Amino acid sequence: MSLLEITDLAISAGDLPLVDGVTLDIQAGEIVALVGESGSGKSLTALSVIGLLGEGLDITRGQIRFDGATYLGAEAQDMARIRGRDLSMIFQEPVSSLNPLMPIGAQVAESLIAHGVTSASAAKDAAIDMLDRVGIPDPKRRAEQLPAELSGGMCQRVMIAAALISQPRLLIADEPTTALDVTIQAQILDLIADLAQEDGTAVLMITHDMGIVAEMADRVCVMYGGRVVEQGAVDAIFSAPRHPYTSMLLRTIPRLDHPPKQELFAILGNVPSPKNWPQGCRFKTRCDRQSTACDIAPVLTGDYHHRTACFHPLSEM
Known part of the structure; x- marks a missing residue:
């Protein structure tokens, strides 16, 4: 099926x-x-x-x-x-799909927390790891930044990380x-x-x-x-x-x-x-x-x- x-x-x-x-x-x-x-x-x-x-x-x-x-x-x-x-989706326009007021690490971890997959602390660590996997340099520091502080290409990678983190x-x-x-x-x-x-x-x-x-x-x-x-x-x-x-x-x-x-x-x-x-x-x-x-x-x-x-x-x- x-x-x-x-x-x-x-x-x-x-x-x-x-x-x-x-x-x-x-x-x-x-x-x-x-x-x-x-x-x-x-x-x-x-x-x-x-x-x-x-x-x-x-x-x-x-x-x-x-x-x-x-x-x-x-x-x-x-x-x-x-x-x-x-179900997850990587959208075509990353900047408009990200919350401009939320740090990117929190946005990547959000689905894990919302669905009760893991604790907030573990979700944060998982988000940093996923940011690293999609090619974000210095992911621990970047996780605290807002989307406006990142380039368009980096925002695209953030959105990909958010879509993939829940497997x-x-x-x-x-x-x-x-x-x-x-x-x-x-x-x-x-x-x-x-x-x-x-x-x-x-x-x-x-x-x-x-x-x-x-x-x-x-x-x-x-x-x-x-x-x-x-x-x-x-x-x-x-x-x-x-x-x-x-x-x-x-x-x-x-x-x-x-x-x-x-x-x-x-x-x-x-x-x-x-x-x-x-x-x-x-x-x-x-x-x-x-x-x-x-x-x-x-x-x-x-x-x-x-x-x-x-x-x-x-x-x-």
Whole structure:
């Protein structure tokens, strides 16, 4: 049984649909990458899982199950019992996610104390240790400082420490290595991989970096226009992408074997606004394989190893 199961999830802002029919699952110890351009609905999907959708956003359809229990629409106190302990999230904007009036050590230790995992003294020691593990220099001194005294990159590391300290059963990582240098990025990604491998933590990784996906993920879920267009095992997606959009995403990865002066590939156009989503396949306005068949929305077909929502998949070439 999957630890997390999302089935036919739809999210709207009033009458405006933002996410439409997302279905995915994550096993314990598995890393699933959720990829796609900005505006594809990745972060909204993640926020719905942890129960933190903003005001005016509503789940209008679907089901979310964690460890076999349905908790979509659960009372705030029920979510509070598992959020920060069983479910943790690394947010995309660290500065706005940290309390500006609380020392960072206290913020990292907060979930351990709130959930009664350990004493305040032990939680403080654990926080200092975790700050050290995410690359904060002089962690004992830094633990007493406020977020304003740290750089943006350090604030990112603080938020990662706060998410990892409870050894959650499910970690949602939304662009977790933004603003970090290459060395610290590798250190953080190794920490997340260790959680999955050694502790059995399930990880939902949201990223634009297909290199990170290739290195870390077990499976990939590609989103476009609020829908899942392709999903499957990472080796299947990278070696033989079926959806034209997935193929284009992979072509944007810089390659060492390309001629040095060759221009990098860029996907023409932009993800359409939800106010202007085309009827049927939402990628058709940027796709060179579109036909009249694409005026109807395709559904995911295939097996668990590799599924695609396209009337003209690349396997037909």
